[in-house]
Amino acid sequence: MEKKLFTLIVYSENIAGLLNQVTAEFTRRQMNIETLNVSSSSIEGVHRYTITLWAEEETIKKVAKRIEKRIDVVKADYYTDKEIFMQEVALYKISTPKMLNNKQVSKIIRHNNARVLEINASYVLVEKTGKTEEIVTLYKEFVAEQCLLQYVKSGRVAITRDYNEDLSEQLFNEDAKRKGINR
């Protein structure tokens, strides 16, 4: 089976060591994480991990279940790019003298819909939000003009195209969890 880029969205309790438990499932299969974003979610005390990686669908399916099985993980689902809205953000530090000597540089900033966050005598700080390809295109254009001092790109953040992902039922429906046999 061919490998595709998947986005794995994991909700978990906010406890120390959780990331380790999540990534252990990748480590044991020698899967390489492409990007990783961790932050709080809309539910208090619940953290959200957005992870992208290349994998076969069979594998990612099993890995998602194994991650969800961890006690403190609430939910783990995987998506293809068609099923989500996604963005990344990048920062570019440009040499001010080079920009002043080369008109092309400010054109590049405008054409790519990038934002200037700060200008001083030595550098210009540029920000760009968008898809990976847009961010990389801008990077390459700056490199071609030999004006780039520093560059950093974030991991992906993503939101599903579904109307909402209702975690609260899953989290707060105590009855459902106590069902089964009393031992």
Next chain:
Amino acid sequence: MEKEIIRGAEALMRSLMNEQVDTIFGYPGGSIMPVFDALYDHKEDFKQVLVRHEQGALHAAQGYARSSGKVGVCIVTSGPGATNTLTGIADAMLDSTPVVLIAGQVMSSVLGTDFFQEVDLVGVTQPIAKWSYQIRSAEDIAWAVSRAFYIARTGRPGPVVLDFCKNAQTSKVAFEPTKVDFIRSYVPYPKPDEKAIAEAAELINRAARPLVLVGQGVELANANEELKNFIEKANLPVGRTLLGLSALPSDHPLNMGMLGMHGNLGPNVNTNNCDVLIAVGMRFSDRVTGLVSTYAKQAKVIHLDIDPSEINKNVHADIPVIGDCKETLPLITALLENVDRKEWIDSFADYAAIEEEKAIRPAISPNGGPIRMGEVARRVSEATGNSAILVTDVGQNQMMSCRYFKFTKPHSVITSGGLGTMGFGLPAAIGATFGAPERTVCVFSGDGGLQMNIQEFGTIMEQGSPVKMILLNNNYLGNVRQWQEMFFNRRYSWTPMLNPDYNKIAEAYNIPSRTVSDRAELDDAIKEMLETKGAFLLHVAVMEEENIMPMTPPGASVNEMVFE
């Protein structure tokens, strides 16, 4: 009510009592001393078993858990004490055994400084435990201990690790007993899906050649009766996994034998002849499936499991029935029709006849020659009225005793399945004498495996544990030797082994023993072993180069078993 102010170590005692713990296996050391000091005042509340190596403590807790159905408990020190238990943690994880390990840890103020005997136990155990947690303050104890027991015993059971910082053991806390029975991110008993139940029942009703594969899940759920009703109502033949052997009495007419690499011919071959395969609480391990790409391809598969991550892991399930099989089995049974499947059931007998001739008779009633492992196992089993608990080590002794021991009661087989841990048997058997004190506990070991935890003779001596030890001595690391014979051109590299005088070792520990090399003496020696009060070592000199047969060779399909 006024809360009592007590030390953390005492709070642990109260919390353990709150979980009805009656037995603790362990070994002391620096960073857990306050806890052992507290144990000094609780000699009436817990049986306290000092092992001789922490690996033994963990395996003993496993033996206790599997014989009793309760959670096994271990307490050890930090660093080497904790790392010595890792094999047992991994073993308990793979075999779904409920144990709680409480390990000492350095004071939380010095964590991360490479303090004496500091090991990142949570980090090390996370991938091999069901849950790992560090207790850094005494306020955490009641909650963490209760949560640990809840996680260990519910759902698919497993090992839980509590890493207990020394400052939390010594500081004072206003103690209040806690009972955790809900974790919002954890669904131990998924609700059965009515549609899946109905579909499963319909598929079984229409099946001409159904085969049920029974695993340890049935025993863990205490669903032995539910299983019996299920198979009897619709005449469903059964194959059992190694860990599921006592889920159904051996002599039940629908029991067709053991699955797996060294299992019985009938259930293995018929796995690839059946039209509906019904897996109950088993995980399609590679030892059971053989070559997975040719495994039961002709059959529709129904998979009953409590763990959703087992569904479609190794074998595709056409109908997954997720839930506790104590709940799901009766729901399906209610919808089953009584279909006569005589012809299909009889087909197993043809394979049984072949196996009887080629493997079973030579193994249990040979015409002369050295004693065989199989005959020892069968005779010990019969001498106990087939009612003993079988504990095994790993290797040929394991496969042969599991093949030829018979079971009449639930919770009667304790063996290391998933991890295949040599050295498991002896300490697990000690644990089983505490978990099921009313039963006879027989442990079969090889000469290699016995020596991996032979120091536990000391525990037997001190505790007076009535362990009936059967050492099947072939002077080889036999299982590896068999592979060398079959697949490595008989090059016996590192497998012949010079053995010590086992009777002398036993004697040094005050354990009565006897050596048998003559078949004529075997029954008498078994009788002596069983009639002797307390522990006994029966040292049997068995055939040196015996092979376990039949066998599904590595890379072969489940229906391609060989006899030589």
